[in-house]
Amino acid sequence: MTTAPLAFLKGHGTENDFVILPDPDNAIDLPADLVARLCDRRAGIGGDGVLHVVRSAAHPDARHMADEAEWFMDYRNADGSIAEMCGNGVRVFARYLMHAGHVTAGDVAVATRGGVKPVHLAKNGDVTVSMGRAVLPEAGVTVTVDGRSWPARNVNMGNPHAVAFVEDLAHAGTLHTEPPYAPAAVYPDGVNIEFVADRGPRHVAMRVHERGAAETRSCGTGACAVAVAAARRDGLDPAETGMPVTYTVDVLGGTLVITERPDGQIEMTGPAVIVAEGHIDPAWLSGTAA
Secondary structure, three states: OOOOOEEEEEEEEOOEEEEEEEOOOOOOOOOHHHHHHHHOOOOOOOOOEEEEEEEHHHOOOOHHHOOOOOEEEEEEEOOOOEOOOOHHHHHHHHHHHHHOOOOOOEEEEEEEOOEEEEEEEOOOOEEEEEEEEOEOOOOOEEEEEOOEEEEEEEEEOOOEEEEEEOOOHHHHOOOOOOOOEEOHHHOOOOOEEEEEEEEEOOEEEEEEEEOOOEEEOOOHHHHHHHHHHHHHHOOOOHHHHOOOEEEEEEEOOEEEEEEEOOOOEEEEEEEOEEEEEEEEOHHHHHOOOO
16 A cells, blocks of 8 residues: 555544545545454544545546535545445534645535535534435335334435434444344445434434444434434424424534525534544554554
């Protein structure tokens, strides 16, 4: 791969944490096994995923977006698989761009496999991401944990989600492994599964099993999916009322605020933090470290 130390940073958004790899020219080879090693919490750096920071013009998956967004978030799940989008990841990605001096506070566009996402970097540390519109396929699934079953709403935020409303978040079990759901054909490429409990008017809490990462402390696209599913359950559709609707979504790692506007655009606001930066030993990268 390389004989030189590889620069990295560590960041998180509501404790959904990421290894950040700056690579403007797309020169780093990132096979799935290396991503999994980087995300290993005992033998690697540790993270729920990898944010590979590449100029859009330098990556074949993003060149068509280069006129709209200079930077591409080449996102990888903790198991090395490629994901379409990561809402917390976009916030941390944008925070890194500001940290590195590539952008300043204000508005920036970030290219993702789920499209170009407009981002606003506030001076107080919060980051707002325009997450696009939710798609609500009719086909849903039934999710089962420890003998209990719930219907789950199908919500697509550029990646697939199944949202189940429960009385107690403990009913989700350990979430070490993916909860069974049926029919499996609804999600041929796997799914992120959210378990949601009410906390008050337009206020919910969630736990999530993320596809390729097991339970995480937070999921940005999942929080958006949960807010949309909760609004429809509560009889609220901004496209019909002409009024935006906002839900507070508590995740294990903090709180996200989700607003759906009458045109269908969904905005997510929350913190994004750069924790540390350093270099990875080339011997570790090559697998020769003792």
